[in-house]
Each structure stands twice: as structure tokens, then as C-alpha cells.
Amino acid sequence: MNAGTIAALSGALSGTHIAVEVVEETGSTNADLLARAANFREPLTEPLLLVARSQTAGRGRAGRSWLSSSEGSLTFSLAWPFEGALTRLAGLPLAVGVALAETLERLGVQVGLKWPNDVLRDGDKLAGILIETQAAPGGGTWAVIGIGLNLLMPDELEARIGRNVASLPWLARMERDSLMAALLDGLAGCLREFERGGFPLFVARWNLRHAWQGEPVIVLDRGAVLHEGVAAGVDESGRLLLDTPAGRVAVLSGDVSLRMKGA
DSSP: OOOOHHHHHSGGGGGGGGEEEEEEEOOOHHHHHHHHHHHHSSSOOOOOEEEEEESSSOOOGGGBBOOOOTTTTTEEEEEEEEEEGGGGGGGHHHHHHHHHHHHHHHHHHEEETTTTTTEEEEEEEHHHHHHEEEETSSSSSEEEEEEEEOOOHHHHHHHHTTTTTOHHHHHSSSSSHOOOOHHHHHHHHHHHHHHHHHHGTTTHHHTTTTTTTEEEEEOOOOOEEEEEEEEEOOOOOOOOOEEEEEEEEEEOTTOOEEETOOO
16 A cells, blocks of 8 residues: 555545555554654644554454454554544544445445444444544644454454454455545545534434344443343434333443344
8 A cells, every 4th residue: 555646546635634654564553643643742733544554453442452454454543633622522433434334335335334333234343443532732632533444354363353244355356545545535524524513414324324223232331231222323412322111212332332132
């Protein structure tokens, strides 16, 4: 992969200057960008896309590790500045999920979304999203958006993960710089839209792709069942709506996990 080629192919850079860097290997692209965002001596001054051909210490929500192969995965992070309070970012992981889904659909791949941060294909995980934040030196917040997208999944890696994982073998044959440029365009458009109006602009689009709509689910907190009900989409704050025998409840993401009942 080549940073210059990605930048040249991306239409996103015409609206906002976005720096693009590609590295052969790193521990975690999210950790790298968070450290740079926190560097008050040489602070980030513009959005930055960091792509790694290989990550050795990638991670997901709640500190879980993200296992990937350099040949079969696309792993990258995008640092994006937001003005105002951190609360303005409510629902951002779900908006990013919409951006990924819409981009993949333009490339001919139909996917579903699982609350709060997974992209599914045929019920299996295709991509994960991890968003972390860092206060900007001059005010506002840097959001570091980490994404891991499975393209080809070797059998030995799937065995280590311990569950079925979706893949996109035909997209794996697509030139990687072109694929990365398409994803960057979709993400940049989403983030500009989110800056204007927040998650309410994405609610209907997320619910349209809700993979578990109408399904019985349980919400777990540290392994204990917190809620049980029928998944009914999300609200304008990005909270999961559950229809329970006691009525409808709204669940914040935090560190809770969502599972299909009986799975």
C-alpha cells in the first residue's frame, strides 16, 4: 500500500486536508494516533489516516485483542478533530458503522449492523470499530477511529478466534489502495455530516441495517444478564432499544455486551 496513491485516489481530500501515512508494522494504529494527539509539543493539526500492513497489538472494545493477518485484513485508524464537549460524540461508533456499510454497499457488498460497533455479513463479524478520544491541546476533542476489516480469514486464525468470521474474498482481490481510498471517502463524508447534525442524521440509516431487529437478545454486564428483551433498533442518542415484559428500555453501550438469546 502507498500513502501517496491512497491520497491521489481519495475524493475526501478535496473537502478537508487529510494526511495519509502507511507503515509496515505497528502495535496498534489507535495507540499510535492517541499518543500523537496527546503530544502537546508537536500536536496534530489536521485529520490523519494511519494504515498498518500488520498490527501486533490491535484491540477492540473493553480491551479485547483484535487478531488479524497482514494478507487478509485491512487495519487502520483515522484521527479526526471535533469541537465542543465530548458529549457531542454520542452515537459516533454507530454513525461510523453506517459509513462502512454504505461504502461496502457501493462496492457490491450487503452487510448488517450489530449494536454498538460491529459490521456483520451473513450473521458473522466482518468488521469491528473502536473509537477512543483525546483532549485537543487547543480545546475540543480528537476522536481516533480504529477499524479492522476482514478480507480473507485463514483457517488457523479463525481457529484461534474460536468462532466464525466473515470475509470478502472478492474485495480482497481489489487493489488495496483503491479500497482504502473508497473507505476513507465514506468515513470523511460521514464525519463531516456528524459534525453538522450528530447521530440523529444516522438513526434511520442504522435501523435500516439493524441485523438483529426483532430478535430476542440479552445484554450482559461482566457476564451477568442486565436486560433481556426484543431488539427494537436505536434512538437518537445511539442507545439500544429493547422491548421487555416491563416495557421499552434504552441501553447505553459502556462495557456491556449484546448476545442473541440462546446463542
